[in-house]
Amino acid sequence: MLDQTLKGLPAKPGxxxxxxxxxxxxxxxxxxxxxxxxxxxxxxxxGRPLAQLRHLAERFPISVHGVGxxxxxxxxxxxxxxxxxxxxxxxxxxxxxxxHLAWSTHxxxxxxxxxxxxxTPATLARVCNHIDQVQEVLGRRMLLENPSTYIAFAETALxxxxxxxxxxxxxxxxxxxDVNNVYVSGINQNYAxxxxxxxxxLHLVGEIHLGGHAEDCDDHGNRLLIDSHGAEVVxxxxxxxxxxxxxxxxxxxxxxxxxxxxxxLVLAAEAACAAMILEPAA
Amino acid sequence: MSQTQFAAALLxxxxxxxxxxxxxxxxxxxxxxxxxxxxxxxxxxxxxEAAFPTVRKLVGDEFFGAxxxxxxxxxxxxxxxLMQYGDAFPDWLxxxxxxxxxxxxxDVARLDQAMRESYHAADSTPLPEVEFHRLLGEDIGSLRxxxxxxxxxxxSRWPLAAIWAVNHSDDKPPMVxxxxxxxxxPLFDPRPHPVPAGGGALLSGLLQGKRLGxxxxxxxxxxxxxxxxxxLIAGKAIVGVSK
Numbered sequence: 001m002l003d004q005t006l007k008g009l010p011a012k013p014g015x016x017x018x019x020x021x022x023x024x025x026x027x028x029x030x031x032x033x034x035x036x037x038x039x040x041x042x043x044x045x046x047g048r049p050l051a052q053l054r055h056l057a058e059r060f061p062i063s064v065h066g067v068g069x070x071x072x073x074x075x076x077x078x079x080x081x082x083x084x085x086x087x088x089x090x091x092x093x094x095x096x097x098x099x100h101l102a103w104s105t106h107x108x109x110x111x112x113x114x115x116x117x118x119x120t121p122a123t124l125a126r127v128c129n130h131i132d133q134v135q136e137v138l139g140r141r142m143l144l145e146n147p148s149t150y151i152a153f154a155e156t157a158l159x160x161x162x163x164x165x166x167x168x169x170x171x172x173x174x175x176x177x178d179v180n181n182v183y184v185s186g187i188n189q190n191y192a193x194x195x196x197x198x199x200x201x202l203h204l205v206g207e208i209h210l211g212g213h214a215e216d217c218d219d220h221g222n223r224l225l226i227d228s229h230g231a232e233v234v235x236x237x238x239x240x241x242x243x244x245x246x247x248x249x250x251x252x253x254x255x256x257x258x259x260x261x262x263x264x265l266v267l268a269a270e271a272a273c274a275a276m277i278l279e280p281a282a
Numbered sequence: 283m284s285q286t287q288f289a290a291a292l293l294x295x296x297x298x299x300x301x302x303x304x305x306x307x308x309x310x311x312x313x314x315x316x317x318x319x320x321x322x323x324x325x326x327x328x329x330x331e332a333a334f335p336t337v338r339k340l341v342g343d344e345f346f347g348a349x350x351x352x353x354x355x356x357x358x359x360x361x362x363x364l365m366q367y368g369d370a371f372p373d374w375l376x377x378x379x380x381x382x383x384x385x386x387x388x389d390v391a392r393l394d395q396a397m398r399e400s401y402h403a404a405d406s407t408p409l410p411e412v413e414f415h416r417l418l419g420e421d422i423g424s425l426r427x428x429x430x431x432x433x434x435x436x437x438s439r440w441p442l443a444a445i446w447a448v449n450h451s452d453d454k455p456p457m458v459x460x461x462x463x464x465x466x467x468p469l470f471d472p473r474p475h476p477v478p479a480g481g482g483a484l485l486s487g488l489l490q491g492k493r494l495g496x497x498x499x500x501x502x503x504x505x506x507x508x509x510x511x512x513x514l515i516a517g518k519a520i521v522g523v524s525k
Contacts, residue, residue: 040362044402045431048470051405068362074285081362106289109358112329113292113321118283118302150317153283154302188314190306218305219313226317 009252024264118153148227178209202248211256230259396434400472423495428522443476466517480505
């Protein structure tokens with residue numbers, strides 16, 4: 001197995017890998033230059049998932065994206081889960097490892113959602129301790145992703161952009177900028193996504209995520225966007241993405257489509273849209 | 283905000299909104315909190331649907347969905363590896379009154395679970411055929427067979443293999459009678475096979491590490507040894523022997 005760690009991800013479009021696309025990707029990846037997998041789906045002992053991942057890693061840079069580490073959790077990190085991540089990263093040597101600014105496990109129960117946390121000096125210290133531990137165990141720098149959120153907390157004292165910037169400064173981690181999450185949270189939390197992006201430290205961004213969302217409304221009839229990863233990227237998100245690339249230069253850009261997964265050609269077309277924005281900037 | 287209170291409210295639809303959860307203007311935000319509650323229930327229901335396709339087919343999508351929500355609230359996952367979620371589901375089904383009339387349902391769930399475990403189990407290399415021929419000259423009763431890590435045995439007093447088959451094809455409805463099932467995975471795709479006569483006890487003995495001779499004794503008179511060994515060899519499930 002080649003060690004992809006040193007080269008990192010290329011500043012090209014990538015897609016979230018789905019097993020039903022294996023044959024199509026191996027036949028013709030089109031504009032797709034790298035793939036992202038959810039770490040937790042590749043922690044089995046063997047069988048087709050690991051065999052496919054080994055084949056893919058011989059041809060494509062791989063990004064391992066964790067969804068279950070619960071970095072924002074009140075309790076300690078699950079050291080068994082961290083050991084599983086270390087084992088995966090050790091044999092695969094992926095080009096990148098990333099996780100979320102969120103929590104998902106509490107008191108041993110895994111809730112399988114990316115849950116929000118208030119931004120305070122205390123939660124900042126806790127998240128930094130957890131990231132220090134992850135980077136130490138994995139022996140690599142990780143990227144931390146900005147969340148999509150639906151609620152706010154009365155106790156929040158820090159802006160999310162300041163919170164993320166300070167985490168990166170204290171721990172040395174990089175950031176994963178999910179532009180759809182910026183848009184979703186902006187509508188949900190009543191701020192301008194452009195202002196959020198102006199405050200975001202683009203020089204720390206190692207990867208960008210783009211995905212689709214669903215729309216509902218809240219108790220007061222206000223728009224409530226839900227990060228569904230089940231649809232095409234909307235035009236306002238493409239516009240924000242183009243702005244990020246203009247300002248920050250080309251970055252590895254992932255199309256995320258996890259639910260109601262479409263045919264390969266639909267996904268490849270989304271990746272081609274990202275390529276049209278990335279290539280003139282290169 | 284306490285994550286204890288937040289987590290409890292996610293799993294209990296009657297629970298009050300966690301303190302300090304508001305919208306951007308500082309107002310209580312129950313409908314916004316409900317997005318998280320729905321995400322937890324729907325994503326874990328999807329995990330159970332993927333894990334127990336035959337149970338779902340037998341009871342129908344709507345009933346399965348309602349049952350899954352009750353199960354996941356009582357038994358949220360204890361691991362981030364959702365490929366293992368639902369270990370407690372077969373026993374839970376056995377104690378769930380609305381499906382008490384479907385006596386075979388817990389065993390069907392065990393078979394679905396065995397299929398999934400087999401799918402993710404470690405790869406292995408079958409013992410070469412020439413090795414078998416060499417072994418025929420020895421006292422084979424004293425050997426211990428090392429079976430593939432992807433092999434799973436589900437013993438049942440129901441016609442389990444037939445129930446599975448009829449729910450995955452156009453086969454005729456099953457006959458009444460006990461039927462053990464062995465899941466074999468020659469390469470990447472697990473398949474359930476009805477175990478030939480006496481094979482359940484034999485395989486159970488082998489899986490416990492007993493010698494072949496001892497396991498044959500456990501199986502009793504009805505055992506069709508060559509049929510069982512033939513099935514294991516065809517399914518690439520014998521990966522070694524030890525003395």
